[in-house]
């Protein structure tokens with residue numbers, strides 16, 4: 001999802017595997033590897049040293065985007081954090097509302113929080129992808145600021161553009177989200193509020209329809 005030729009900034013980089021991959025594979029000429037803690041940045045330094053890419057990767061101690069200047073990168077990546085934290089970090093960084101910049105996220109949980117932020121704040125989710133690694137399902141998405149706010153269905157924050165991804169992993173991902181929401185719905189019906197139950201019923205029915213309408217290719221990737 002990182003555009004070829006773009007300078008990348010990986011927020012929450014830990015071992016800097018992603019920036020290393022991007023520069024070693026000629027996708028990014030250079031990259032920033034940022035983390036809020038010193039320990040992960042030490043891991044990052046080991047990776048950078050071992051591949052001798054010190055001239056291409058800048059290590060940066062930064063809480064979210066706080067210590068990054070807008071002109072320093074084109075594509076900004078956050079992987080492995082929760083969607084709620086991602087939403088907090090992106091929402092306080094107003095300069096990300098720039099049509100030239102791309103935000104790429106792989107939320108570990110609560111993907112709906114970052115999708116909701118994108119939808120409500122004029123960012124367009126361009127596409128999404130899903131995969132399985134070590135038996136665990138992951139999803140990732142790329143978004144850009146357009147300034148336009150378009151009305152979405154009630155379940156969009158849960159499905160996003162994954163419904164258009166033709167990989168079986170995308171369908172599996174949405175099935176797992178919907179089964180979690182259905183459990184929540186059952187619990188709400190017993191102990192919770194009627195309004196929440198009504199909302200969840202609408203979301204799960206819509207998601208079911210979306211999932212049933214998904215086309216998957218036999219090949220691994222679109």
Ligand SMILES: C[S@@+](CC[C@H](N)C(=O)[O-])C[C@H]1O[C@@H](n2cnc3c(N)ncnc32)[C@H](O)[C@@H]1O
Nearest residue numbers: 011012013014035036037040062063064079080
């Ligand atoms: C689970 S690791 C993910 C590492 C890597 N991005 C990946 O996907 O494999 C999360 C990383 O995010 C960092 N992190 C957490 N909160 C952060 C914040 N506010 N700003 C920058 N980094 C943060 C943590 O220190 C940790 O290194």
